[in-house]
Amino acid sequence: MTLARREAPHGSWKSPITAELLAAHTLSLGEVAVDGDDVYWLESRPGEAGRNTIVRRRADGTLTDVLPALVEGRASYSARGLVYGQGGGSFAVSEGLVVFVNHARGGAHPDQRLYRVNPGRTPVALTPDTGGKHRYGDLSIDRARNRVLCVREDWRNLQEGQPRIALVAVDIDGQKQTVLAQGRDFYSSPVLSPNGRRMAWLAWDAPSMPWDGCELWVADVDEEGLLHHARLVAGGSTESIFQPEWSPQGELYFVSDRNNWWNLYRLQGRSVVPVLEHKAEFGAAQWCLGMSTYCFVSPRHVVCAFNEQGEWRLGRLDVVLGQFSELETPYTDIRQVRGGFATAYFVGGGPDQSASVVRLDMESSKTHVVKAAGPVPEELRPYLSRPEPLHYPTSELGEAHAWYYPPTHPGFQGPAGEKPPLLLVSHGGPTGSASTQLDWTVQYFTSRGFGVVDVNHRGSTGYGREYRLSLYGNWGVMDVDDLANAALRLVQNGKADAKRLIARGSGSAGYTTLSLLAFRDILRCGTSIASIAHLDTLLDSPNKLEAHYLDQVLGPQPEFKQLLQDRSPGVHIDNIKRSPLLFIQGLKDTRVPPQQTDELVRRLRANGVPTALLLLEGETLAPQEPAALARALETEFAFYVRVMGLGVAEPLVPVALEPEAAARR
Structure with a gap:
């Protein structure tokens, strides 16, 4: 009644x-990474002095903090990068090995060094202590060459008051760093092809923001990991490119707003071919590194988030047939879309849903909440x-x-x-x-x-x-x-x-x-x-x-x-x-x-x-x-x-x- x-x-x-209820719902969920049957994500915990810890969920549902807990009330390790002031892409995982940017203060400045860690172990530094003057972000692991690809921001040698930016490779077993590309004001999104022989990335120069105009570059990678024959394949001062991604077959996909909308395209030979044209946004303003709105869940199927009239939705795309269908979910805010085999993960929220790490099963099209920022009574x-x-x-x-x-x-x-x-x-x-x-x-x-x-x-x-x-x-x-x-x-x-x-x-x-x-x-x-x-x-x-x-x-x-x-x-x-x-x-x-x-x-x-x-x-x-x-x-x-x-x-x-x-x- x-x-x-x-x-x-x-x-x-x-x-x-x-x-008081609002203050209790301050847990923040961030970056997502998939490693086989396991999924990882960032949790920002105000109750732990704002520490960002990496959480691992095994296939059996077991949850584990990857980083050691607080020591004497202070954060011993906190995963957060500061590149470009916004950070992002602060950790990467491959075969159980996690590499992350440490933000915890070891002195007067945030550490900002790269560390490697296996769950249950003590983190080991990969980069030297520069007093926070080397910052890293957009991490991805090149397992074949045992190194980390990332963006490095160098505050030791300023240009007109601003740091130098480069794409670098950092050895996982030592402190060697190799510069892969430099000379531009900004870099982001270094991604390696499945066979490890090509790398794509984004670059742009001031005063442009990445959503104004940026460039998509591709280069060959030799056995030592150096880049050769770099060429511009898309983008420019009046075209914004977002999230380059390699398909399992080694085709390069990316989002471009060349038709006024951030839509999905792929590189076919030397031509750019539309994969899906729709009056909706399949990308977002790249304020942070490591953003993702789509992923491959099979050689021919993509799960993608898209923003239509200010509301995010989720869809499935067959890239062979060009067929696109919307997936019914209760989520209207979707980010950090990452894929596994026949499975996708994302951070989603809705009008009556707190932000949650969500698992999407492609066979049933059902969603399952892995971790919620806070339950709704x-x-x-x-x-x-x-x-x-x-x-x-x-x-x-x-x-x-x-x-x-x-x-x-x-x-x-x-x-x-x-x-x-x-x-x-x-x-x-x-x-x-x-x-x-x-x-x-x-x-x-x-x-x-x-x-x-x-x-x-x-x-x-x-x-x-x-x-x-x-x-x-x-x-x-x-x-x-x-x-x-x-x-x-x-x-x-x-x-x-x-x-x-x-x-x-x-x-x-x-x-x-x-x-x-x-x-x-x-x-x-x-x-x-x-x-x-x-x-x-x-x-x-x-x-x-x-x-x-x-x-x-x-x-x-x-x-x-x-x-x-x-x-x-x-x-x-x-x-x-x-x-x-x-x-x-x-x-x-x-x-x-x-x-x-x-x-x-x-x-x-x-x-x-x-x-x-x-x-x-x-x-x-x-x-x-x-x-x-x-x-x-x-x-x-x-x-x-x-x-x-x-x-x-x-x-x-x-x-x-x-x-x-x-x-x-």
């Missing part, structure tokens, strides 16, 4: 989805809000996309005629996409009577190359327009209260949040979590991949230097006249230093704009440690309750708003 729902104002509903499922697609007109006669999460509670409904407050959020990057995977932060607010809209503004992936690149030169304008117009559309549709629009964001998404506050006058209040307020702070980024990113999304520097000021919300913070702000700031943040946030708070308060400030010890960016995460979320909710005068039954943390008189208006 279904009980009648009680009427209560939106935003005041009491929910069992608590900040059955009693909470009625409280989960499911995303609804939103497509709407925006500025410059464009169209933008978003996911709308309606207020959802089995025991409450809003009073007749009352519209809910709306939280506006967007993804980072800004080249990225909104995930439809279960997000407990979203559910925390929707189960209390808020609506949430997660915007895939122009510049997002999942909608083709033209949409992805449309933000270039327009960051701080089009993304802001698209968030504002998402709110307008939901107000027009009767799904949001125009007087209770809220924006929240962190990092580059927080830049859009602050810009919305500074350059548009539609918000009741906002939350800035380690948000970028001054664009000139990005000019000296130590992150090699992003060193020239502003040249693309804003305009070439220094020719477009004035835009740094024109589009920096921190410069125009005085434009904010009446919207209260909450700032959440990590005291160890180097990209957005606390002093910068202090100055914004001082100026706003001097102008009579009520602000609150939450400082978090030990946090560098957005809160990660479970206790800090819970505290930040509870403070944020209490801030909204106070600003909008919501009456709630649950106890709230105190929030100090200054100036006090303005807060009462």
Whole structure:
């Protein structure tokens, strides 16, 4: 029997989805590797000081940590690379041998050396201690030559303040390193053919990002492992290549956006032949190394993830007949697709599914969860809000996309005629996409009577190359327009209260949040979590991949230097006249230093704009440690309750708003 729902104002509903529950679901699952009947993956464990450990699952279901556990409360080994600032491809496995990049600190700097380890053994270093000045990523094992192929970032001899990049081979039994290719700004994806006689890789130069344009190269490999007769086979400055992969027969496959969509192609002789052409994305923005969206599960069958209208799905492709069919799964966010014999593994999540390592049996097309980041309690499922697609007109006669999460509670409904407050959020990057995977932060607010809209503004992936690149030169304008117009559309549709629009964001998404506050006058209040307020702070980024990113999304520097000021919300913070702000700031943040946030708070308060400030010890960016995460979320909710005068039954943390008189208006 279904009980009648009680009427209560939106935003005041009491929910069992608590900040403590959210903080308990912080386990993160990452890279996946298949070795025979075994599967390996990365687990990032906040309870172990954020250590990334490698977990092995045998065919009999036994789970084992590959890396030794904590020593005296500190991480002894943690698998994480730092190449290009984003890392990725931090371990590889072959016949039970694991090679990984160690991130644990042995001194003042992260180790970043390569180690080999067999389960149950002590790791052995393969590379010398350079004080963290040699970094490695995109690992793959060349078993025949007993070596590791990888990308190496060398910080010992800087070029214009940036490290040198090379493709190298590192001997597994010694410390010898052989440079295979160098001279380009960036390399990625070194993959060896099944017979070991050819190698493919990607290369590109600044200011291009890999999703702007990159090149696919192939070379012969001699018996000593050196490359010969390297030739360019696809790609260029206006074509993005993603994930080169050899078929079991030795044919080279890859993803290209030459037809506006990241579709699958193969090299046939010296010609590039389409394997599957579809108005969907079979690739993604290569922010990290070691990404994978497809794999071979037999000589003729490929399992591939594809993003159609912002939602990921899974499909099976017969590369001989060209037949493609979608596989029914509950997952709408799919990554790290890796193949074994008649089996595929991936990390998948959905609107009511936490991120999980999933096994797909090709014979039955059934999926099985190998490891979930956190179980979803059955009693909470009625409280989960499911995303609804939103497509709407925006500025410059464009169209933008978003996911709308309606207020959802089995025991409450809003009073007749009352519209809910709306939280506006967007993804980072800004080249990225909104995930439809279960997000407990979203559910925390929707189960209390808020609506949430997660915007895939122009510049997002999942909608083709033209949409992805449309933000270039327009960051701080089009993304802001698209968030504002998402709110307008939901107000027009009767799904949001125009007087209770809220924006929240962190990092580059927080830049859009602050810009919305500074350059548009539609918000009741906002939350800035380690948000970028001054664009000139990005000019000296130590992150090699992003060193020239502003040249693309804003305009070439220094020719477009004035835009740094024109589009920096921190410069125009005085434009904010009446919207209260909450700032959440990590005291160890180097990209957005606390002093910068202090100055914004001082100026706003001097102008009579009520602000609150939450400082978090030990946090560098957005809160990660479970206790800090819970505290930040509870403070944020209490801030909204106070600003909008919501009456709630649950106890709230105190929030100090200054100036006090303005807060009462």
